[in-house]
Amino acid sequence: MGDAARALIGSPRTRPALLFALALALYLAPFAVGTEYRLFIATQMAAYVLVAIGLNLLNGYGGQVSLGHGALVAIGAYTVALAMVDHQWSFWPATLLAMVAAAAVGAVMALPAFRLSTWYFALITLGFAEVVGGLLTEWRELTHGFAGVVGIPKPGVLGHTLTSFDLYWLALSLNILALLGMANLLRSRFGRALVAVRDNPVAATAAGVALVRIKMMAFVVSAAMAGLAGALFAVQKTVVTPDDFTADFSIFFLLMVVLGGAGRLWGPVVGAVVFFLVPELLTALQSWRMLIYGVALLLLMLYAPHGLVGAIETGWKRLRTRLGLSNIPPAPSTAIARETVHPIAGAALSVRDVEKRFGGVSALAGVSLDVAAGTTHAIVGPNGSGKTTLLNMISGFYPIDGGAILIDGRSVVGMAPHRIARSGVGRTFQTPRMLPQLSVLDNALLGAFPAERQGAAAAALSLPRARREQMASLGDALRYLDFVGLADRAMEPAGELPHGQQRLAEIARALVGRPRLLLLDEPAAGLSLAELDRLGELIAAIGALGTTVVIVEHHLELVANICRSVTVLERGAVLASGTPAEVFSHEEVIAAYMGSHSSVGQAAS
Amino acid sequence: MDLDLLVGALTAGSLYALVAMGFNILYRPTNVFNFAQGDLVMLGAMFGATFITLLGLPWFVGAALAMLAVAALALVEEKIAVAPVLKNSASSHGWVITTLAVSMIFANLVGLGWGPDPIAVRPPAPLSTDTFELFGANISSYQIAVMVITVVLVLGVEAFYGTRSGKAVLAVAEDRDAALLRGINPNRLSSWSFFLGGGVAALTGVLAAPVLYASTGLGPSLLLKGFAAAAVGGIGNNRGALLAGYIIGLVEAVAAALLSPGYQLAATFAVMLAILLVRPHGLFGRAEARAV
Numbered sequence: 001m002g003d004a005a006r007a008l009i010g011s012p013r014t015r016p017a018l019l020f021a022l023a024l025a026l027y028l029a030p031f032a033v034g035t036e037y038r039l040f041i042a043t044q045m046a047a048y049v050l051v052a053i054g055l056n057l058l059n060g061y062g063g064q065v066s067l068g069h070g071a072l073v074a075i076g077a078y079t080v081a082l083a084m085v086d087h088q089w090s091f092w093p094a095t096l097l098a099m100v101a102a103a104a105v106g107a108v109m110a111l112p113a114f115r116l117s118t119w120y121f122a123l124i125t126l127g128f129a130e131v132v133g134g135l136l137t138e139w140r141e142l143t144h145g146f147a148g149v150v151g152i153p154k155p156g157v158l159g160h161t162l163t164s165f166d167l168y169w170l171a172l173s174l175n176i177l178a179l180l181g182m183a184n185l186l187r188s189r190f191g192r193a194l195v196a197v198r199d200n201p202v203a204a205t206a207a208g209v210a211l212v213r214i215k216m217m218a219f220v221v222s223a224a225m226a227g228l229a230g231a232l233f234a235v236q237k238t239v240v241t242p243d244d245f246t247a248d249f250s251i252f253f254l255l256m257v258v259l260g261g262a263g264r265l266w267g268p269v270v271g272a273v274v275f276f277l278v279p280e281l282l283t284a285l286q287s288w289r290m291l292i293y294g295v296a297l298l299l300l301m302l303y304a305p306h307g308l309v310g311a312i313e314t315g316w317k318r319l320r321t322r323l324g325l326s327n328i329p330p331a332p333s334t335a336i337a338r339e340t341v342h343p344i345a346g347a348a349l350s351v352r353d354v355e356k357r358f359g360g361v362s363a364l365a366g367v368s369l370d371v372a373a374g375t376t377h378a379i380v381g382p383n384g385s386g387k388t389t390l391l392n393m394i395s396g397f398y399p400i401d402g403g404a405i406l407i408d409g410r411s412v413v414g415m416a417p418h419r420i421a422r423s424g425v426g427r428t429f430q431t432p433r434m435l436p437q438l439s440v441l442d443n444a445l446l447g448a449f450p451a452e453r454q455g456a457a458a459a460a461l462s463l464p465r466a467r468r469e470q471m472a473s474l475g476d477a478l479r480y481l482d483f484v485g486l487a488d489r490a491m492e493p494a495g496e497l498p499h500g501q502q503r504l505a506e507i508a509r510a511l512v513g514r515p516r517l518l519l520l521d522e523p524a525a526g527l528s529l530a531e532l533d534r535l536g537e538l539i540a541a542i543g544a545l546g547t548t549v550v551i552v553e554h555h556l557e558l559v560a561n562i563c564r565s566v567t568v569l570e571r572g573a574v575l576a577s578g579t580p581a582e583v584f585s586h587e588e589v590i591a592a593y594m595g596s597h598s599s600v601g602q603a604a605s
Numbered sequence: 606m607d608l609d610l611l612v613g614a615l616t617a618g619s620l621y622a623l624v625a626m627g628f629n630i631l632y633r634p635t636n637v638f639n640f641a642q643g644d645l646v647m648l649g650a651m652f653g654a655t656f657i658t659l660l661g662l663p664w665f666v667g668a669a670l671a672m673l674a675v676a677a678l679a680l681v682e683e684k685i686a687v688a689p690v691l692k693n694s695a696s697s698h699g700w701v702i703t704t705l706a707v708s709m710i711f712a713n714l715v716g717l718g719w720g721p722d723p724i725a726v727r728p729p730a731p732l733s734t735d736t737f738e739l740f741g742a743n744i745s746s747y748q749i750a751v752m753v754i755t756v757v758l759v760l761g762v763e764a765f766y767g768t769r770s771g772k773a774v775l776a777v778a779e780d781r782d783a784a785l786l787r788g789i790n791p792n793r794l795s796s797w798s799f800f801l802g803g804g805v806a807a808l809t810g811v812l813a814a815p816v817l818y819a820s821t822g823l824g825p826s827l828l829l830k831g832f833a834a835a836a837v838g839g840i841g842n843n844r845g846a847l848l849a850g851y852i853i854g855l856v857e858a859v860a861a862a863l864l865s866p867g868y869q870l871a872a873t874f875a876v877m878l879a880i881l882l883v884r885p886h887g888l889f890g891r892a893e894a895r896a897v
Contacts, residue, residue: 063698065698065701065702065705067705108878109878111882112878112881112882112885113881115885116881116885116886118698118701119638119698119701120836120881122640122701122705123638123640123828123829123832123836124878126828126829127829127832127833127870127874127877128874130825130829130870130874131870131871131874134867134868134870134871135871137867138865138867138868138871247825251705251709254702258702287716287717288713288717290709290712290713291709291710291713291714291717293709294706294707294708294709294710294713295706295710297702297703297705297706297709298685298686298703298706298707298710301690301699301702301703301706302686302689302690302703305699
């Protein structure tokens with residue numbers, strides 16, 4: 001029996017077969033058990049699932065809490081209702097208008113919020129829901145006030161009016177398409193970028209992801225889905241009133257996502273099903289309902305942040321471990337051979353009299369340095385001398401107070417950090433900025449974000465050209481993971497790697513972006529001696545590709561071995577610069593760095 | 606312009622500024638924006654109404670008891686809903702949902718306990734809500750008191766941030782770990798700030814009750830208007846919040862007069878979005894530079 005279970009659970013074909021059977025059962029169910037009431041409930045549930053799937057993209061994956069999705073559904077429902085009843089539109093163009101309206105109104109509301117901290121968005125959407133709820137009754141000329149819109153006709157196709165059976169099948173099909181599209185989108189560069197925006201915005205920016213754009217993309221997709229659900233809602237209920245869209249309605253969707261599992265593909269589906277399975281309980285406790293919702297939200301966030309699906313996943317993994325099966329998926333096989341990595345044309349870096357002040361404190365006071373294209377340059381100096389600040393200025397994370405920074409002769413002053421990253425500047429951080437829940441491979445693939453051209457629609461539909469591009473990026477990522485020596489750990493969650501290997505993985509991610517200038521911030525900190533040797537070889541190999549490397553490092557032996565030139569900073573100014581041999585025999589450097597009694601030259605030899 | 610309208614706008618604006626200050630007191634050391642703050646204000650109004658109107662206690666005793674009760678509830682909120690989330694990850698935004706959940710729990714418990722009917726609260730003697738004419742505007746002594754108390758409170762809290770303890774609060778906001786190294790205990794500060802933020806919220810509620818009545822409906826509306834004042838004024842900036850509170854109060858009053866009271870919230874919301882679009886960190890705020 002153990003063998004049979006192992007074969008069944010271990011087989012990669014079990015899941016698709018089960019899902020296919022489930023879909024078939026849902027399509028055929030109305031013939032067996034379809035009553036008008038059940039179809040009504042099932043269709044309504046399908047509309048809710050659609051909203052929740054969209055909200056999960058934004059909230060579960062993107063980390064943006066929307067408390068206004070109920071209002072977006074209201075906009076969709078009213079758009080369809082008014083277009084069909086007051087203007088005799090047919091259902092299909094009205095639905096398209098509903099999606100556009102929800103997305104457009106939502107985008108105008110969200111734009112200011114996305115430039116700020118996450119919680120602004122939550123509050124602004126909450127306000128938006130209140131405003132829309134108020135306008136539904138107040139703007140009588142448009143919305144018919146309290147009475148709402150009545151007599152919404154059923155949709156028709158070629159003269160045939162859809163029955164409640166047809167509506168159910170339509171809603172079910174939309175759910176399946178939404179799930180498939182979402183799965184494709186999440187597998188693409190957009191899914192990784194969204195998770196990066198949620199878990200580590202700095203890493204996302206360094207990889208060339210425009211935070212506001214990616215959040216807006218997720219929001220527009222999820223708002224359009226809410227608009228579509230609103231359209232279904234309207235024709236299914238045949239009447240819409242302001243009472244259908246109270247403030248609680250939005251909270252209800254959030255709870256659905258959190259209960260089912262935020263950031264899990266099936267979370268919203270499971271959440272919606274559970275909600276519709278316990279309606280009797282909730283009607284009996286009508287006045288306690290919101291209180292129960294509140295307690296449930298609190299407990300879920302504290303004790304089960306990935307909801308029911310997260311709990312099932314944990315149990316499933318435990319079962320596999322007990323059966324002796326690995327929880328690490330096999331690495332994807334690519335048609336592309338593991339050819340050697342291509343050479344890169346390095347970029348020259350020129351820093352001219354750069355100044356930076358924090359409050360009244362001068363962190364950099366007129367620092368200049370030049371790095372020739374394709375060479376490796378080190379910045380050394382005591383703690384607080386401004387080394388990391390300088391890297392942050394070159395990569396655009398800090399605005400500049402004076403001076404100039406040129407990369408291949410082009411000024412990057414004032415450019416947004418993700419744009420500088422896109423122009424070919426890769427970087428790593430003092431503490432590796434990994435996405436701990438994603439695999440090492442996915443972390444490396446994040447580096448391919450700017451190189452890929454596919455849009456969200458092409459990714460969601462998994463068009464052939466999008467798939468080809470994804471395969472090419474996959475080949476690149478595997479190749480660079482191999483290059484840094486992490487090929488055999490590619491499928492493990494990045495958070496489970498030891499510190500030193502996370503550093504290597506971060507370097508691989510930067511390399512996948514094929515940087516012409518690579519900035520490494522203390523890559524040797526905390527490495528063992530063996531790892532240190534490997535790092536030296538790796539940086540030399542990166543230099544050999546042609547990439548210009550700027551490395552901030554305390555480890556002078558490493559610097560002496562791999563760098564052609566060195567700049568020494570002290571208290572925000574250049575103390576010395578030249579070849580390692582010149583600089584490390586400089587008296588002031590010895591005094592500043594090691595105390596006057598010892599010689600840096602000895603340490604470096 | 607109608608001067609009566611200005612009086613109403615400045616009174617309401619003062620209350621919004623006080624709500625915003627409650628947000629700020631909490632936000633500065635914790636970087637947490639409490640979604641239950643509106644309900645803490647509402648609780649302050651309900652407790653105040655219970656102690657003063659229903660139990661007939663003297664105004665100052667009732668107000669003090671209400672502040673103590675709400676401060677204690679805010680402390681409970683910090684312990685069960687905020688500290689556990691921040692312990693897992695200081696940068697996590699899980700508190701958005703947990704404090705929202707607390708807001709739902711507070712609002713519905715009050716609804717079950719007190720019922721939906723608003724309770725009238727009289728102002729402390731010798732103040733009165735009866736209006737008299739001053740420079741051509743109808744104004745009550747209580748409205749004047751609310752405006753003056755607000756200004757005094759804002760200036761007082763700002764003066765506190767200039768002291769040694771106040772600087773500790775700001776240091777924690779800037780860098781939790783660095784503050785820890787200098788012997789400041791961020792967890793204790795965070796508890797204290799919830800306690801004080803709860804007290805300020807309760808005082809706001811008690812002050813608002815004679816003007817707005819005490820009812821469960823206060824929570825959501827004050828949450829949003831207080832947020833609008835805080836955001837427009839620049840998060841963390843109490844003087845900014847005061848001016849922004851006046852602006853929000855004026856926009857509301859003008860929208861009610863020109864359009865209809867139903868459009869008040871929509872107008873406030875539109876003005877806030879427009880300001881944030883042009884100045885993301887508010888009229889008097891500054892961007893937080895440290896990211897890396």
